[in-house]
Amino acid sequence: MHTVAVLALDDVIPFDLATPIEVFSWARLPDGRAAYEVKVCGPALSVSAGVFALQPPYGLEALAAADTIVLPGCRDLDRPIPAPVVDALREAAAQGTRIASICVGAFVFAATGLLDGHRATTHWYAADLLAERHPAIEVDPNVLYVDNGQFLTSAGAAAGLDLCLYVVRRDYGSAVAADAARTAVMPLEREGGQAQFIVHDQPPTPRGSELEPLLRWMEEHCARDLSLDAIATQAGMSTRTLNRRFREQTGTTPLQWLLRTRIRRAQALLEATSQPVDRIAGRVGFGSPTAFRERFKRVVGTNPHAYRAAFRRSERVPHQVERAG
Known part of the structure; x- marks a missing residue:
């Protein structure tokens, strides 16, 4: 069975955390068996998730045993990523483990250096900041997700659903993915990209400008x-x-x-x-x-x-x- 480890860091965004847990747990093979085993892991016994806290049942050792690692976003983009987390992700990548981020989880991903030289996306609101902090990454704010083979990134919030369903389809085919999409009441593919959700404001003009x-x-x-x-x-x-x-x-x-x-x-x-x-x-x-x-x-x-x-x-x-x- 394919194992998915979902990493819960302090200040994790609950929606980002729940998305992979639910989508991969919903996926069923044609004979009814579960397609994935999902494990929530973290570097601490208790992790803050805003209005509540959770106790990840697994530690960072679960990353080494996973086939896929999912990195949800954290609200505080200035919070340093713990060194043991960075090391564990790099070691997993060196073993060929697939790693995917949801929304601003791209900042966790980027802190490892694994996205350097690759195309990636994140929530459009944070795309400029990601590009500024990590100039070696080609940030594309207009797409719902990016697949680089081993490394995948998704845009804001609901785009995490798109990415997870895409991963199911890549692993088990369209029939299994379509069944998971129906359970989630989601289209298997959405038309267009993240650009349709971006507020395209005009460049600001100084008050009192002659223009x-x-x-x-x-x-x-x-x-x-x-x-x-x-x-x-x-x-x-x-x-x-x-x-x-x-x-x-x-x-x-x-x-x-x-x-x-x-x-x-x-x-x-x-x-x-x-x-x-x-x-x-x-x-x-x-x-x-x-x-x-x-x-x-x-x-x-x-x-x-x-x-x-x-x-x-x-x-x-x-x-x-x-x-x-």
């Missing part, structure tokens, strides 16, 4: 066919001066800023209305629905229809869930 009136005007008129010349005329500048000021004060170009504004407006319409996608494309300033779809997918990571399916605000009153018994 503030122009930016408001561009937002109000983003549905118009605004050329660089038209924007420069509104600003009372040459196109060269406009580009330079934009770069200095927003970090981007006028047309890139405009495109991002249009996509944000489109996201709001997809979430709040039932208007056809082609009509939304025109309302936010795209002359071609095809160009809109291509740009939307490039920025958001999924197509407009899939985004609407995931984020559409329902006006129906949700059903009350009654507890049995």
Whole structure:
């Protein structure tokens, strides 16, 4: 039987810890036997998990005997990883053990140096920090998970479910993984990547900046066919001066800023209305629905229809869930 060791460190995030425990425990072979033996281990007899504490039944020796090690995230990203944990993970990796991280568990993983030279992901909110602290890692904030063969990383929270189901499929095939996904009430594969969940804010503009009136005007008129010349005329500048000021004060170009504004407006319409996608494309300033779809997918990571399916605000009153018994 395949053994999975889930490492519980102090300040572990309960959701990250529970995800691999549940998914791998749900997985069943066609004859009904359990596909995995799951062991929760830790470097201490008691581990804090925020609002509660737990007692891992296994110590770090369980890492050496595991086929797969899962590293949940910890809330305090500044907390040093204990040296015995780093050593145990490195020794396991040297033996060929598969290691996977969930969410900001990538910071635990990165502390071992095992991800250096590899592509990895983590929660989009912490991706820049991971890249800053560990420049030898190629951090991709747009995907749900990354498989480097022996080493795997996943994005935030629910992406841990995607990763665990992917591992089940890799180990036992689609039928076993699909059965585990049904038990978890999860799709076996989700369309798009982490980018669809990222809040794409515009670069900040200093309050009182000379561009503030122009930016408001561009937002109000983003549905118009605004050329660089038209924007420069509104600003009372040459196109060269406009580009330079934009770069200095927003970090981007006028047309890139405009495109991002249009996509944000489109996201709001997809979430709040039932208007056809082609009509939304025109309302936010795209002359071609095809160009809109291509740009939307490039920025958001999924197509407009899939985004609407995931984020559409329902006006129906949700059903009350009654507890049995």
